[in-house]
Amino acid sequence: MINSKLLQTVRGFIADNFLFRAENEALDDDQSLLDSGIVDSTGVLEIIAFLEQTYEISIADSEIVPENLDSVGRIADYVERKRAA
Amino acid sequence: MCGIAGYMIPREAPAMPALLRRMAGVIRHRGPDATGIHTAPGIGLAHARLSVVDVEGGTQPMSLADGSVWISFNGEIFNHVELRESLRQRGRIFRSRSDTEVILHLYDMFGPDCVDHLNGDFAFALWDARRGRLMLARDRMGVRPLYYTEACEGLYFGSEIKALFEVPGIDPEPDPLALDQIFTFWFPLAPRTPFKDILELPPGHMLLAEGGTTRVHCYWQPSFPDAEEAGRGADEGSVKEELRSLLTDAVRIRLRADDPCGAYLSGGLDSSLISAIAAELSPQPLKTFSVTFDDAEFDEAGPQQIVANALGTDHHALRCAAGEIGRLFPDVIRHVEQPLLRTGPVPLFALAGHVRENGVKAILTGEGADEVFAGYDIFKEAKLRRFVGRQPTSRRRPLLYQRLYPYLPRLNRQSPAYLSAFFAATPRPDDPIYSHQPRFRVTAGAKLFFSRALSDDIGSYSALDDLRGRLPADFSRWHELHQAQYLEMTGLLPGYILSAQGDRVSMAHGIEGRYPFLDHRLVEFAARIPPSMKLKGLCEKHILREVAGDLLPESIRDRPKQPYRAPDGAAFIGESTPAYVRELLSEGTLREAGLFDPAAVGRLFGKLSSGSAPSARDSMALTGILSTQLWHEKFPRPALGENDAHPRGVAAS
Numbered sequence: 001m002i003n004s005k006l007l008q009t010v011r012g013f014i015a016d017n018f019l020f021r022a023e024n025e026a027l028d029d030d031q032s033l034l035d036s037g038i039v040d041s042t043g044v045l046e047i048i049a050f051l052e053q054t055y056e057i058s059i060a061d062s063e064i065v066p067e068n069l070d071s072v073g074r075i076a077d078y079v080e081r082k083r084a085a
Numbered sequence: 086m087c088g089i090a091g092y093m094i095p096r097e098a099p100a101m102p103a104l105l106r107r108m109a110g111v112i113r114h115r116g117p118d119a120t121g122i123h124t125a126p127g128i129g130l131a132h133a134r135l136s137v138v139d140v141e142g143g144t145q146p147m148s149l150a151d152g153s154v155w156i157s158f159n160g161e162i163f164n165h166v167e168l169r170e171s172l173r174q175r176g177r178i179f180r181s182r183s184d185t186e187v188i189l190h191l192y193d194m195f196g197p198d199c200v201d202h203l204n205g206d207f208a209f210a211l212w213d214a215r216r217g218r219l220m221l222a223r224d225r226m227g228v229r230p231l232y233y234t235e236a237c238e239g240l241y242f243g244s245e246i247k248a249l250f251e252v253p254g255i256d257p258e259p260d261p262l263a264l265d266q267i268f269t270f271w272f273p274l275a276p277r278t279p280f281k282d283i284l285e286l287p288p289g290h291m292l293l294a295e296g297g298t299t300r301v302h303c304y305w306q307p308s309f310p311d312a313e314e315a316g317r318g319a320d321e322g323s324v325k326e327e328l329r330s331l332l333t334d335a336v337r338i339r340l341r342a343d344d345p346c347g348a349y350l351s352g353g354l355d356s357s358l359i360s361a362i363a364a365e366l367s368p369q370p371l372k373t374f375s376v377t378f379d380d381a382e383f384d385e386a387g388p389q390q391i392v393a394n395a396l397g398t399d400h401h402a403l404r405c406a407a408g409e410i411g412r413l414f415p416d417v418i419r420h421v422e423q424p425l426l427r428t429g430p431v432p433l434f435a436l437a438g439h440v441r442e443n444g445v446k447a448i449l450t451g452e453g454a455d456e457v458f459a460g461y462d463i464f465k466e467a468k469l470r471r472f473v474g475r476q477p478t479s480r481r482r483p484l485l486y487q488r489l490y491p492y493l494p495r496l497n498r499q500s501p502a503y504l505s506a507f508f509a510a511t512p513r514p515d516d517p518i519y520s521h522q523p524r525f526r527v528t529a530g531a532k533l534f535f536s537r538a539l540s541d542d543i544g545s546y547s548a549l550d551d552l553r554g555r556l557p558a559d560f561s562r563w564h565e566l567h568q569a570q571y572l573e574m575t576g577l578l579p580g581y582i583l584s585a586q587g588d589r590v591s592m593a594h595g596i597e598g599r600y601p602f603l604d605h606r607l608v609e610f611a612a613r614i615p616p617s618m619k620l621k622g623l624c625e626k627h628i629l630r631e632v633a634g635d636l637l638p639e640s641i642r643d644r645p646k647q648p649y650r651a652p653d654g655a656a657f658i659g660e661s662t663p664a665y666v667r668e669l670l671s672e673g674t675l676r677e678a679g680l681f682d683p684a685a686v687g688r689l690f691g692k693l694s695s696g697s698a699p700s701a702r703d704s705m706a707l708t709g710i711l712s713t714q715l716w717h718e719k720f721p722r723p724a725l726g727e728n729d730a731h732p733r734g735v736a737a738s
Contacts, residue, residue: 021685066506
């Protein structure tokens, strides 16, 4: 079970930086950020910079894959795994 | 080069010469040398003139000797010499050397079909007094603009929309669906314009108004062979020879002018090729012009200088310094009359001013080659997306995505898997607009900022479905590259490249752009060239590179395409933020205009001001919001109560 504070922080970051307004912020944890046009082809770099700074983790190129980063849930899950490692 | 305007009203209505002068007056930048008007029962024609061909004899509006047909004409007919000769042989007597008179005679002989004979860039209004018929016509590719509206018991037209707003009772009113289209495609889908009830005459169309009815029809549009025919029977050697001779002729007839033409030189293949041919054909050294940027990401000064040296041109470079884009942006919006998602038109606006200062009035450009010969990255991108999509489990194929945009460092810092997911996010390869979906999706991200009221006005309207519904009947039978080319040639090209980045910004300084690659003979010929000779593997414009073989330095011929770009969002944030930006993005101003959500815009501006380089989506959003606010300010709605008698009830809304 992913801790809810982590989920909330990630959701908050996506909301503030990609959705910009309150009525858009009802975001499902498993909604694809690419498919829904929320994150564009370069937007993922913003997510990476945020995660590296906030959670003091280092993200390898090979980890920049949709399986790790393409939804709020996947991001939280990925951060949890990185921190546990 | 010129501007035209005028009206058709009931015969018994009084003539309005003062209105004609005002309409011509607001587009005077297009033709600062002289203004002329003609009025007769039911008709008024106005003309603002820049003298390029037959400086002495080309006064307009012009009529046939018997006064039966009148014309107000903007543009150039490049084959006027040949047309005049053949008309002379048929007994026609000319009073001038001008191309304008050629159209009058052609109309007299062929009626509205006269357009089929013209090779040129034109927009004209022609009045046939014998039948009481007004004809408006526009060139095939949409180089010259023409707008009209039917209101106040008349039909009013002009080269620019601002001329129409001189008519009492015709006022600027934003069209919500046009805004939705602009925030998807970068331009409104013709005939729609950003203003309610103001229409654009689409490229390759004519309008005929007589006896109380108005008909608009298409006389020419790009067309391609069926896919199974597209690759057949062509020999590369002979295609190359024919292409070279057509291109040379297209340049040759575009050098016709009383004063020498110059050329734009971007440093890329297309403009270099045009300059090379023009330099060879010009008796005097060719003057070439280019923009340079301080930021290495956009600058092409090196290749520009290499070409200029190799061709021995008299080269002039204009440095677009940081801060220039922000400073000039409001002027550019007034000229282009529509919101912009990119700032590309701004440096070209400055460059046209520079050309004018150097005494050149007409300029050759390489625009059009990317559409006609498949040079844009979007064509490669679509090909690659289909290629990857056919083997979704391949780990190697997505590696190719990193070769697509070598000049976008941020994009290339991502893994192939991520790029693959981004580009595959539109999984329907049978969608007719498959090729353009990633671009449309990123642009449409900017719609997040629309106000609730604007979103409600747009409702369930889908710009993408609208576009799908306009495609020609045989579109589905064309090769997929040709389908993508058609979308560019009929969409972005006239809607943005030739307009916001072309006619509007050059005519702002009375400079006429000439486009050899858009000669319709060349466009028709290129449509029959097999797709594999245009986009060969992932090498764009292959056949054009072959033609360039003996004309250009090798380093230019083989240089990968670097699309013309200018600093976008970054031009408006940080130290160089112009004063008007904060004002137009303030909560009060945003609320008053009612088009964007102030809180969301505030968050975006805050994010971009925090220092990190903006993403493509955020950059377009900021540019789009700011330009829309500027556009709204430059073309204000009339205040409530001022126009109670307004025929369209604008005041009530």
